[in-house]
Amino acid sequence: METTPWESELTERLRRVFGEQILEFASYLGQNFLVARPEAVVPILQYLRDEVGFDYLVDVTAVDYPEREERFDLIYIVYSFSRNERIRIKTRIREGFEPQTATVVHPTANWLEREVYDMFGIRFAQHPDMRRILLPDDWEGHPLRKDYNILDMDNRWVKDNLGIESGQ
Amino acid sequence: MRKLLRTIFLVDLIQGLWVTFRNQHPKNIYTEQYPAQRPRIAERFRGAPRLNINPETGETLCIACDLCALACPENLIVVSSERNKQTRRKELTTFTYDTSRCMFCGLCEDACPVDALELTQDFELASYTREGAIWDRQMLEEGPKPTWYRY
């Protein structure tokens, strides 16, 4: 990805407050994002909401890169109504790492993080309700991981609950 | 006072009922009597597939290039061909199309370089068995033959 550096009054402020915690400020196709250490994400969200006015958490999602050591990219998209600006906060986490939940800052993160857990198996620490959301509770596997084949499904679950052999 | 009168004489409800009443006129009937009356289907409608043949010679237009099968997101088209020894051209042998999995997106139709595959205006695709939904070359060329509804 050929990014260009992102410099503005906002990045200055963030750099002053978070310093080393933010690894990179960049911009791609006119969309700004920053890469931060996993522990710093929730404080950054908090700071952005309270001090800068990014009061709407648009989305929380993840991307799986199985060959990387820090396997997952966790992505938060925030928007500010007053500034009409949208930025992404990215962080890299290893398998098994439990990032802090963002529900304390934005209640909307509740379901979005549950979906990330459901699809990628990333558990969020201190989340009020860390259960699967779309798949059944006793489903095995996390479908959006890259090693989960598109034809895979939890055959045991299908057999137990639906009484049929799965068609795959 | 006005409000009270309006409440007593149910003005708001009568207003609403008047709308219903206005729409009672027979010229406002909109329902189609489907099997009796055939619906009007737009020209571009993406319905039952058809494999076009040359009307004069009866030969298929398909050149067995396999592009439609590659374009289909559901991978439901299977084209097989044989190379003709004399003319050294590929000739279509079988063509199967699984309508039960088709979502009529039209990508195969767009991909066909010779307009051999076409989605037509036929929309009655029901069949009695699952196998009946898998169309072979003959069916694709001649079109579906639904049992007409008698009433």
Place this chain on the structure above:
Amino acid sequence: MPEATFLDANELILNMGPQHPSTHGVLRVILKLDGEKILGTECVIGYLHRGVEKIGENRTYAMFAPYVDRMDYVAAVSNGLGYCLAVEKLLNVEAPPRAQAVRVILTELNRIASHLLWLGTHALDIGAITPLFYVMREREEILNIFEAYCGARLTTHAFRIGGLQYEVYEGMEKQVKAFCKMFLPRVDEYEELLTENRIWKDRLVGVGVLTAEQCKQYGVTGPMLRAAGVKWDIRKAQPYSGYEKYDFEIPTRTNGDTYDRYIVRIQEMRQSVRMIEQAVDDIPEGPIMAKVGKVIKPPVGEAYVSIEAPKGELGYFIVSDGSTQPYRVRVRPPSFVNLQALDTMARGGLVADIVAIIGTIDIVLGEIDR
């Protein structure tokens, strides 16, 4: 202390759905009740999960486009527009002006169709059956336009990456104009039926209130946010597909209750008509497809593009690894996020209101479960 009797057990768990006519699909809501009062709700979703995001990783960019229509199947055109814009962003191309104008016309028609269906079913839930028949009649006209334009009525697959596949058919302008002319009096008619109707008002005013603050906390967008008084619409805030050329207003209300959302959506339909009339009057001449190769292969990168779908902010986050298939497609569905606010809206209300509240969110389960 006497022993507790069953009379003391005043907390009742009631299951609603998944097969319930007023949940608009397969939504299951578990209600915790104290008599008639709702103490809490819990949504169980996922009955319609088809793994659209996973399918996207296994299809090429062009092949995935028909699948997005099947998420929010009442507003398939909007879904397709969002997806096409996202891939175009990655490719760094823009659809030509003619394509943009046609896109605006069709998406706005689709917005009307979606709001109409919402109005009909919502009114049906509340007990007004008549509007359902009327809105279906008008929606039919819109679907006829879709059918004539692209050959399908519901899952349209109307747009392609880079522009349009189909040229405007002959007589489209006339048909769209005729629709606009016919439609505005019909909106007045719905209003005559409902707006001042006392049963309608009694059931809706003050029900399911969500303040602007709560809306932002829960990420609620679309008409629900505007009904709470936030004048925010992506078509104005970050215009896409040439929306900046058209003159329209963002209807807002202040109370943020179910009645206000009804008014906002009705007004929005009028604004859409206004936009369509402007757009159809001058569809620029020119090509309908930008220069994109036969094989769509965006460079390595990622982009988030969102549009104002009828239900709120619909976003696509696409990661490309430089191949013909997306590495990751994330859909940010508006209904999914909006449904999360159900608990806040319903808590403390009455059981009878839950139907009105579910209706007012305007959910489509195909989009929530994906």
